Amino acid sequence: MAIWDSLGGLPSSPKSPFPIPLSCIPLAGLNQDTLDYLSLEDTALDELPGSRSVLPSRGWSDDLCYGAGTTYLAGLTIGGAWGLAEGLNKTPVTAPPKIRLNGVLNSITRRGPFLGNSAGVIAMVYNGFNSAIGYARGKHDATNSIVAGALSGMIFKSTRGIKPMMISGGIVASVAGAWAVTRKALF
Template sequence: MSWLSNDDSTSKLKETLGFDPSSIQLPTSANSGISGLNISHPLYGLDKGIEYLDLDDEKLSTVQGSQGIIPSRGWSDDLCYGTGSVYLLGLGFGGAMGLIDGLSSINRNYSGKLKLNTILNSITKRGPHWGNNAGVLAMTYNLINSSLDSYRGKHDSMGSVVSGALTGAIFKSSKGVKPMVIASGLTAGAAGLWCGVKKQILE
């Protein structure tokens, strides 16, 4: 009756694994190695070596003074890094402001769900507003700054400050002359401050 138990164990093992273990083809000799494996085996073909996909890395930006905190290949990298990071900063700052406003506007008689809803509404109102405005400013600044760098053939603090001033003026161009001047001064000052911080970090 031992042959019955062997058949039962084999069938159970086959059902568990999903295939018949006895059908696996191993190398016929010790010298055959991996090359002797069946073509369906996961290790088949490894004796030929591993093929690598060689990609030539794009060169970093060669514009004079363009080396920043993060290695950049040109204006597209600056646009992505700058816009994304400034957007996230604006989103976080706006969310924090919304949290403060939401907490200050809660009535003691509100239920728990109503309090939570009030806070979330305030956060989602302020956060995206600040984030979108900051992202637009960063995108405009990077486009203007990259254009000036390409035209002048170098990147320096003066170009960044001028780009900041133009960005602020364009951003508030629909509000009148006075808001344009104020925004231009603020963004130029922010650009100058960033240049100073970057210079200290790099040096």
């Protein structure tokens, strides 16, 4: 009890020398009035036409975080499933369980991070282009998404030459266009 008194007299129960967690909340200044991050103010939301969706956006930084994060996790999951299938197919069924497990885990950790990192990088570049084009044009629409997707894919494969660059741009533009059309239809 003397230790807590010397530290500033933290509240404690008579039965325990340790502070009661709920009684420490007012000391830290944690109450509903001071926790601003729990509420999303409508005045801070992006006002460009077409920028409202199921996830409210406060601008390019929110789009960058949500877009890159969800795309990274989706790529990591798909890559992990790809690695799981590859590992199960590569390792002989007659192999001992430890060898089989090691082969599967090696494939998962090879494919998952590769696809997740690649998708995350493309998503970051895409969100940057999409936001810049949206602010330049004054609206967010499918055209912005398709152009941003094409540019992102082309930049991602720009060191491989013209043909891979165009293929990658076409793939990412197609995915971005499909996302924009689906998003518009659903939301």
